[in-house]
Amino acid sequence: MRTYNNWFEEITSSFDYPLSNGDVEGTHNKIKTVKRVTFVMQNFHHFRTKLLFVCSKDR
Template sequence: MGSKSLTDIIEPLKLAYRLKELFYCVPCGYQYVLSQPNKVRAAKSLGEWIRRAEDSNLKEFKSCITAFNNWFDEICNSFDYPWSNGPLEGTHTKIKTLKRNCFGMKNFNLFRKRIMFACK
């Protein structure tokens, strides 16, 4: 009896791994979502990935499928436009963390200076 890997034993895990591979740029003959050069090809590729994920009936992918369907146009636009609000979101998170850590600070000006210093 030969040794088997976990993906050979558990079919749902194997299917989930395959869906993950189809999303990222790993060469095996499929059109990958993240490697598309423009919005049109990304929309086609993402739509195909969503269809495959729905066909898999894996409950772990349900929320992902819902999010991708809800934000489909925005996700596809990101392939044509280089802008991102990621840096702004990072700054916002940093300020919220400081706000939680500085709870009860009586001097607003000192709190403001601490935010300005942290967000340099």
């Protein structure tokens, strides 16, 4: 109940505004995953190309 009282204004405004940062969080998670998998990649151009490919696959 204390959490509800502390966050009441934020909770009620989430019903008024249909905005979310879920897309940004998902993209950030993909970038972190690619960085973790390809941490030994020497060429930044290849790394950037791989990031662009992975992040544009869902769109």
